[in-house]
Amino acid sequence: MSLKGAAAVVGIAELAPQRYTGDASILDLLSQVGAEAIADAGFKHADIDGLVVHPIGGLPGFVPATVAEYLGIKPTFAELVDLGGATGAGMVWRAAAAIQAGMCTTCLCLTGTRRRGRPQNRKQQNTERPPPRSIAPTRDRSPAAEFDSPYGMVGANVGYAMIATRYTHEYGLQDTQRAKVAVDQRKNANANPKAFFHDQQLTIDDVLSSEVICQPLHMLEIVMPAAGAAALIVTAADRVPDAKQKPAWILGAGESVTHSSFAQAPNLDATGIGIASRAAFNMADVKPGDMGLASLYDCYTIMVLLTLEEAGFVPRGEAGAFVESHDLTWAGDFPLNTHGGQLSFGQAGMAGGMSHVTEAARQIQGRCGERQVPGLELAYAHGNGGIIAEQTGLVFGASR
C-alpha cells in the first residue's frame, strides 16, 4: 500500500506575502485564497469534500468546522494539522491518504496568517526604563516552557544558531557559504513578482554586514515574518481529467517527529529530515539525484545546508562547498527554492512552509513563467517544524 499516484495537486493559489494585513480577518484571507485555488483547478465549491487546516490564533477550537462554514463547504473529511513549518507538506499527503481511503475525492489544503501591524502606542526605547522583572508563563505548561524558556531559548533564532554552531564544529562551514544560499535565493525572488523582496538585490557582503542576531547567524540569514495565505487542491486520480490545470502527481511522502525541545534533538547526522526524506524517495522509488528541483524549508540559511545533506542531495559535510560551487537559481545547475525561499519570498506563518509545496507543484505544472525550470519531471518539497522537530517530505512528478 502506497500513496504513489493516488492523487495530484491540480489547483494552487497564494496571496503575495505582506508585512501586515491590517484589519482583514484570518477567515477572510483563507476564504479568498481558498476560492482562488478552487477556481484555479476549474472546480466549484460543491466539488470540495475534504478540508485540511491548521490551528489558528483567535479560533480557540472547532477550526475545520469554522473554516468550512465560512467557505461554504460541507466536507466529509475534516482535519487539523499542527506540525509547525511542516504543516503545509503534512497536509498534502494527508489529503492524498484520505482520498485513497475513500473519505473524500477533492481536498482543499489551507494555510495562512494575518498580522495586524504594530501597535500605535508601543513605548519608545527609553534608557531609563526600570530593569525587567521575571515573568511566569500563564498558559504554557510544556517541558519547553519549564526547561528551555528560563534560559532564553525562546523563539527559533537561538535554536538554529546552535545548529549552525554545532554543524560548523563537526564539518566546518564558512559564513560566505551560508550567505550564498540567501543570495542565490534572492536571485530567484527577483524573478518572482509575488516575492516580498522581488525588487531588491542582495550580495554576500550585504548578508555578512547585516547585524549578527545570534552567533553566527546574521539578520539576512533569518526569515522575516509576514502575513499571507496559500491553498492547494488535491484531487483523486480519476478526477484529474476534470481539472483545468495539469496535475502535479503526489508520488511519495514521508514524515518524522523526533523531539520538541531542541536540547533533546538527535545528532545532526540522524535527524528526522533524513527519516522523512528517505521515506518519501522510497515511496516514489526515486533518488534525490533524480530531482530537477529542491524546494527545501529555509527558515534560516543553515537549514538549507543541513537538509541538502540529511535528505541525501549532498554527501555529509559537503553542503557548504556544494552551494559555493553550484548555481542554485532557476537557471542554474541545481535549482533550489525557485520562488525565493521563505528568506526572500516571505514567511507568512504556515503559508511560509506551504510556499515550498506550492512552488514545487507549480513548477511541475510548468506555470512559473520567467523562473520556470525547463523540462521539469520530478521535484522534492520539504517542510520543517519547530527546531528541526517535525519533518515532512513530498515527491511530485509530472507523470503518474
Add this chain to the structure above:
Amino acid sequence: MSARVIPPISPTTQPYWEGAARGELMLQQCSACGQRPFPPHTHCEKCGSAELAWQAASGKGTIYTYTISYRAPHPVFRDQCPMVIAVVELDEGPRLMTNIIECDPEHVAVGMAVEAAFEKIDDSDVVLPVFRLV
C-alpha cells in the same frame, strides 16, 4: 540573580527543582534499564518502566553547542545580552538547555568542560541550574 521566564513546575518535575534549591543537579534513572530521562518523565523513555529513581548528578559536562544572543530573545532578558545560551551534555549522558555564566562569550567553544552552578531567579523562589566554564 537575574530576571527570567519562571519555569512552570509540575509534581513530576518537583524533585529536580527541589534539588536545584539545595545546589544539586538531580536526574532520574530507570531502575529497569539504567536510562536517564530528561526532562523528568513519568515513565522511562526507553523501556516504559515507571520505576524512576532520583539521584544527584555530578554536575559536570561539556558544551554540545551554544550561541551568543546579542538581542534579547524575550524582553525579560533585555539587560543580560549578550548572553550565552548553550546545550550542555552531562557526563551522565542527558543534554539540557542552559546558560554559560561568568564568562567572556567570545571565548566559549564547543567541547569546553563546564560545571553546574545555581542561580536564584528574581521575583521567584525558583533556583535555576546554570553552568560555568571549569
